[in-house]
Amino acid sequence: MRSIIRLPFSAAHRHARIEGGLEATNAPPLITITGGSKQYGSRPVLTGISMTVLPGTATALVGRNGSGKSTLLSILAGLLRLSSGVLTCDRQALTIGYAPEAFPGLKLTAEDYLRWMGRIAGFSEAASASRINELLELFSLESSRSRKLAGFSKGMLQKVNLIQTLLIRPQLLLLDEPMSGLDLPAQATLIDVLRELKAEGTALVLSVHEPQIIEAVADTVYVLHEGQTIRTIHGAENLKSAPTVKIVYTALPGQVQQALEALPGVIQVPPPELAGTACTGLIVDQKMSDTCLQQILAAGGSIVSVKPLGGLSDLTEWMDPKDQIGSGRG
The missing domain is CATH 3.40.50.300 (P-loop containing nucleotide triphosphate hydrolases)
Structure with a gap:
């Protein structure tokens, strides 16, 4: 030390x-x-x-x-x-x-x-x-x-x-x-x-x-x-946060998406990404990731990516330095 x-x-x-x-x-x-x-x-x-x-x-x-x-x-x-x-x-x-x-x-x-x-x-x-x-x-x-x-x-x-x-x-x-x-x-x-x-x-x-x-x-x-x-x-x-997983998948109808966001273990809906594609995502407790994946697939969604996140995982999306296109903010 x-x-x-x-x-x-x-x-x-x-x-x-x-x-x-x-x-x-x-x-x-x-x-x-x-x-x-x-x-x-x-x-x-x-x-x-x-x-x-x-x-x-x-x-x-x-x-x-x-x-x-x-x-x-x-x-x-x-x-x-x-x-x-x-x-x-x-x-x-x-x-x-x-x-x-x-x-x-x-x-x-x-x-x-x-x-x-x-x-x-x-x-x-x-x-x-x-x-x-x-x-x-x-x-x-x-x-x-x-x-x-x-x-x-x-x-x-x-x-x-x-x-x-x-x-x-x-x-x-x-x-x-x-x-x-x-x-x-x-x-x-x-x-x-x-x-x-x-x-x-x-x-x-x-x-x-x-x-x-x-x-x-x-x-x-x-x-x-x-x-x-x-x-x-x-x-x-x-x-200090427990390990989480970021799941990106094809967009689903509004009511279906709301039901997914209400699942136990869902921590955050990350900001929009993959410009030009109809995708959305969730950040979920690692222990509940399999359940969330099953629910997404059962609802007709297609999984684009699954990414494990470490400490402070529910903040990592906001620590990405890439610009907000067209924001013009300081």
Whole structure:
């Protein structure tokens, strides 16, 4: 078992955490959104979003590309405003770290860029240099500190993107696809970092496509589809699921399909797929898969595919990153 990596935050930060009571279970929300919607002109991007972000918790945003996850993170970061609805947050009293999905290959070196970010964050030159050294070493980038970002790979840019959010300990950390481009050791390092930040009181909100990061840190999952929350799961214990099976079959009459969906062991009707064919599907408890297959065949359906699913199986359809055709959402 690998040991947890201790992030070297200052004594002042640790003292503030204890005195501020961030570890208390009744701590007030950092941000609350009620009935939030976002439009660009007449085009809806988010509709009727409600969520609460508490200190010391991790919230995962799940949904295919174009479902509105990035737009929601930008609203939480204060980069965009809601078109309607209410967002409650004292931003002047809130320290926010934000790592966007796209990070540019600048002409600055990694060290110069991070020093500038340290100055913006209010670090002294000495404190900034020390913190940068620690984080570059943590993410195995110390040998590339003097290279220009324009020559970095996607994974290296993502590491710098993550490091700039961690120069100070944020009260709220917003990460848009944080695992994108990272190699396996860096993914493990990131998960360790997120676990420790969460334990120290930082609220995490992450858009993700990877089940392992949800299993490692998430307390709540919001499933977004076409800009709306279609499912919310609260409690880490509810994110552990028994093995299931995805069955795809030719479409059946409405009443027959409704009867199939009402069978014991049916967990979810996945989103439409196999464009151009009249197919539908079910995700069912593995123990009930044979019964469901028999019922489909007895009703006159033809089986297209049967696919076993692992942990978090009832969310995997929504973690597929492929675009929703024509959605135009962020």
